[in-house]
Amino acid sequence: MSVDTGTMSHDLTALVQAVPGVTKVYSSAPLVLSLLNRTTDLVLRKEPTIDVVAVTESAEGLRIAVSIAVDDRTSASEACRLVHDAIAGYLELENAGRLAEIAVRVGSVG
Amino acid sequence: MTDSGDLDALFDGKSLDGHSIDELSDYLDRGRTPADPAIDSSPGCQIALAGLARLRAMSETLVETDAAAEPARDDSWVSGILDNIELEAHAGRDIPIQHSAPAARLVITEGAVRGLIRAAGDSVGGILIGRCRLDGDVTVPGEAIGVRIDASVFFGERIPEIVARVREAIYTELLRHTELNFTSIDVTIHDVHHVRSSPEEVAE
Numbered sequence: 001m002s003v004d005t006g007t008m009s010h011d012l013t014a015l016v017q018a019v020p021g022v023t024k025v026y027s028s029a030p031l032v033l034s035l036l037n038r039t040t041d042l043v044l045r046k047e048p049t050i051d052v053v054a055v056t057e058s059a060e061g062l063r064i065a066v067s068i069a070v071d072d073r074t075s076a077s078e079a080c081r082l083v084h085d086a087i088a089g090y091l092e093l094e095n096a097g098r099l100a101e102i103a104v105r106v107g108s109v110g
Numbered sequence: 111m112t113d114s115g116d117l118d119a120l121f122d123g124k125s126l127d128g129h130s131i132d133e134l135s136d137y138l139d140r141g142r143t144p145a146d147p148a149i150d151s152s153p154g155c156q157i158a159l160a161g162l163a164r165l166r167a168m169s170e171t172l173v174e175t176d177a178a179a180e181p182a183r184d185d186s187w188v189s190g191i192l193d194n195i196e197l198e199a200h201a202g203r204d205i206p207i208q209h210s211a212p213a214a215r216l217v218i219t220e221g222a223v224r225g226l227i228r229a230a231g232d233s234v235g236g237i238l239i240g241r242c243r244l245d246g247d248v249t250v251p252g253e254a255i256g257v258r259i260d261a262s263v264f265f266g267e268r269i270p271e272i273v274a275r276v277r278e279a280i281y282t283e284l285l286r287h288t289e290l291n292f293t294s295i296d297v298t299i300h301d302v303h304h305v306r307s308s309p310e311e312v313a314e
Contacts, residue, residue: 027151067153072226076287077207080216084209099213106218107153107201109226109287110160 003062003096009051015090016053016066019082021074026067026107027052053087061098062091065105072110080104126154131196134158138166157225158199164232165191172264172303187240187262187301194241198224205248207289220248223288230283231259234275236267240300248290256294257284262301273297 016025054065064087070079083104091099127148137149138159149155169188202220209216224242231239238261245256257280263272277295284292 024156026153069153069156070287072229072283072287076218076222076226077216077289080207080218081209084211084214084216088211101213101215102211103215104217105204106207106222108156108160108222109218110229 003055003057003094005055005057006051008094008096009053009055012053012055012064012066012087012090013051015086016068016083019079019086021070021076021079022068022083023071024069024108025052026069058100061100062096063101063103064091065101065103067105067107069108070106076106076109080106126158126196126199127152129155131158131162131192135162135192138162153219154199154201154221157221158195160225161195161199161228161232162192164229165195165238168232168238172305187303191238191240195228198228198242203248205288205290206251208251218288220244223248223284223290226283226287227257227259227280230279231261231276234272234279236264237272237276238262238303251289252291254293255290256296257292259295259297260300261297262303263299264305265302266305269299273299 013025016022052066054063056063056065066083066087068079068083070076084102087102087104088099091102129149129152134149134155137146142150142159149159165188198221200221202224204217205220205223207216207218223244227242228239231237231242240260240262242260243258245258247253248255259276259280261276263269276297280295281292284290
């Protein structure tokens with residue numbers, strides 16, 4: 001089953017940003033690509049459109065990867081689980097097919 | 111669990127994304143403007159910037175005092191802390207966070223944990239965290255982990271009391287944010303800094 005990874009990344013980025021305790025979603029895409037997208041947005045005078053949740057398809061199934069910052073009032077472990085559950089809920093709702101992995105990394109706290 | 115080597119490549123293991131502590135210090139000087147996406151999107155840079163900002167706020171009085179009292183003051187302790195902030199901000203090892211879903215791979219980076227330890231220690235006041243280390247295999251759930259802190263205190267602080275407050279602050283934060291099994295928090299005080307008690311004292 002093939003999915004629109006671009007749309008999915010866009011949706012998941014918005015979803016993760018809305019999870020309580022998450023203050024920032026770091027780019028999981030290569031930095032050069034992120035900067036290129038950002039530059040394109042600036043040239044076209046568009047709002048930044050960087051989708052920072054990585055969505056890839058592999059032989060084992062769909063892989064999702066995201067790196068987040070968490071505020072220091074929220075348990076980082078709990079926020080991490082909430083992000084996972086939000087992503088898993090979205091994938092179930094979208095009937096996204098076989099899932100290989102949901103990787104959530106807390107990169108900074110506070 | 112699945113083989114996630116390819117996912118690791120998606121995350122930047124270099125963590126400071128090629129930026130030095132001097133570059134980050136300049137960025138702080140400029141009020142973080144113009145915004146640098148490479149710095150703002152790097153967890154390591156954000157941890158280092160937070161540590162730098164706290165160090166500046168705390169050391170300002172000390173440096174001013176030293177400048178007035180000691181013509182040949184030794185700044186090596188500041189550069190030592192800067193080096194450690196840079197070193198500790200690197201992502202380091204992945205520390206697992208438990209989840210019942212078989213496809214879940216949840217982690218907090220060692221750099222994030224070191225960052226919150228440093229922040230908790232600095233929040234106590236009257237003490238400067240020089241270096242912090244996590245001893246033990248943090249990648250194995252339930253493994254006994256020790257925290258080792260090297261620090262210096264401001265003159266006049268009661269060392270046993272401030273060390274107890276630092277240990278409590280660090281332990282509280284670690285319990286809140288991680289699932290590690292901490293068995294010890296050792297704090298070693300290496301130095302005492304003189305502080306200005308009043309503006310007149312410096313003017314003399």
